[in-house]
Amino acid sequence: MRSSMRSSFLKFVLPIALAASAPVQAATAPAASAADSQSIMSALTKANAAVVGVKVTAVDGARSAQTLGLNRRGSGVVIGADGLVLTIGYLMLEAQQIEIITQEGKALPAVAVAYDLATGFGLIKPLLPLRGVAPVSLGSLQDLKAGEPLMAATGASLDGDEGGVSMTRLVSRRAFSGTWEYHLDAALFTSPPVSSGGGNHSGAPLFNRRGELIGIGSLLVADALGENKRNPGNMFVPTDLLKPILAELQQSGSSKQSARAWLGVTSSDQGGRVQVMRVSEGSPADVAGIKPGAVVQAIDGVEVTTLEAFYKKLWARESPEQPVKLTVREGNEVKTIDVTPQNRMLSLKKPAGI
Numbered sequence: 001m002r003s004s005m006r007s008s009f010l011k012f013v014l015p016i017a018l019a020a021s022a023p024v025q026a027a028t029a030p031a032a033s034a035a036d037s038q039s040i041m042s043a044l045t046k047a048n049a050a051v052v053g054v055k056v057t058a059v060d061g062a063r064s065a066q067t068l069g070l071n072r073r074g075s076g077v078v079i080g081a082d083g084l085v086l087t088i089g090y091l092m093l094e095a096q097q098i099e100i101i102t103q104e105g106k107a108l109p110a111v112a113v114a115y116d117l118a119t120g121f122g123l124i125k126p127l128l129p130l131r132g133v134a135p136v137s138l139g140s141l142q143d144l145k146a147g148e149p150l151m152a153a154t155g156a157s158l159d160g161d162e163g164g165v166s167m168t169r170l171v172s173r174r175a176f177s178g179t180w181e182y183h184l185d186a187a188l189f190t191s192p193p194v195s196s197g198g199g200n201h202s203g204a205p206l207f208n209r210r211g212e213l214i215g216i217g218s219l220l221v222a223d224a225l226g227e228n229k230r231n232p233g234n235m236f237v238p239t240d241l242l243k244p245i246l247a248e249l250q251q252s253g254s255s256k257q258s259a260r261a262w263l264g265v266t267s268s269d270q271g272g273r274v275q276v277m278r279v280s281e282g283s284p285a286d287v288a289g290i291k292p293g294a295v296v297q298a299i300d301g302v303e304v305t306t307l308e309a310f311y312k313k314l315w316a317r318e319s320p321e322q323p324v325k326l327t328v329r330e331g332n333e334v335k336t337i338d339v340t341p342q343n344r345m346l347s348l349k350k351p352a353g354i
Helices: 003-020 034-048 243-252 284-288 307-315
Strands: 051-058 071-078 085-088 095-101 107-115 121-126 149-154 164-178 182-191 205-207 213-221 233-238 265-270 273-279 295-299 324-330 333-339
Touching: 034 149, 034 205, 051 085, 051 149, 071 149, 071 205, 071 213, 085 213, 095 121, 107 243, 121 243, 164 233, 164 307, 182 213, 182 307, 265 307, 273 284, 284 333, 295 307
Parallel strands: none
Antiparallel strands: 051 071, 051 095, 071 085, 085 121, 095 107, 107 121, 149 164, 149 205, 164 182, 182 233, 205 213, 213 233, 265 273, 273 295, 295 324, 324 333
């Protein structure tokens, strides 16, 4: 590890070691014992050594480039003895070239192993050995308590950013519905936001005080508490979702749950209604004539008032391509529109390797 990264690491990890050894909300918490602090420091040092940078160039004409750009940078963490790296999947969407950046600043060519639409996880593997890097263990959100201090880490990049670590705390565990046809029944929310690596949260691993991996960075959020108050932080996808599908991902490149219907709408839910904010060009919704501003009232006659209900009703169908009837309100007009969804996994240009 480079000297500047090491000093940054000690600066942030020592407070975690001290705070995590004492009760979270104790008014007069006892000082952490030297043994406890050293144990936590050792575990987090080992975990940080497994963090890498991820650099991706998407293929020309990639649909995902509209929102993610062609050139992407983030982080990942080694979870397999063979160098298998876990990252956030949107980094590698429609990738043409993938590189893993070591903590020594070396770029290793890598191949995509899996992209899981349902969870958002991505798996990549270097084509050359990652020498001297031990994989991390997977932890669980079930062991976490609100207020618990955690460590988020970012990998190095080729432009001179050495990455580093950030001290943060768990502030909420709750369901999350993304505007882009994405839903998790359980997600981790932390605050303050990731500050290392220029604040690049994409793929940043989140560790508990035992050095176990408990989440992968996905989003910067303005309201980490979910109480409609300004409290900036990050959303992490919990590794609990990875454990039951890891073998499947390595074998087939995605989970069965990822074969789901996609309309191509960006939507929000407020005040008990689902409103379309954007329609992707050439998407099923676009072809069917759905316009931004339309309010989705029902799917196949079943009322939906939240993004979660909207998505789950859409994904519950026998086939991703099965036609669906959307009842929408456009201005003062209510109408039913027939839409033939696509299997989202088949609509994307797959990275080489999957």
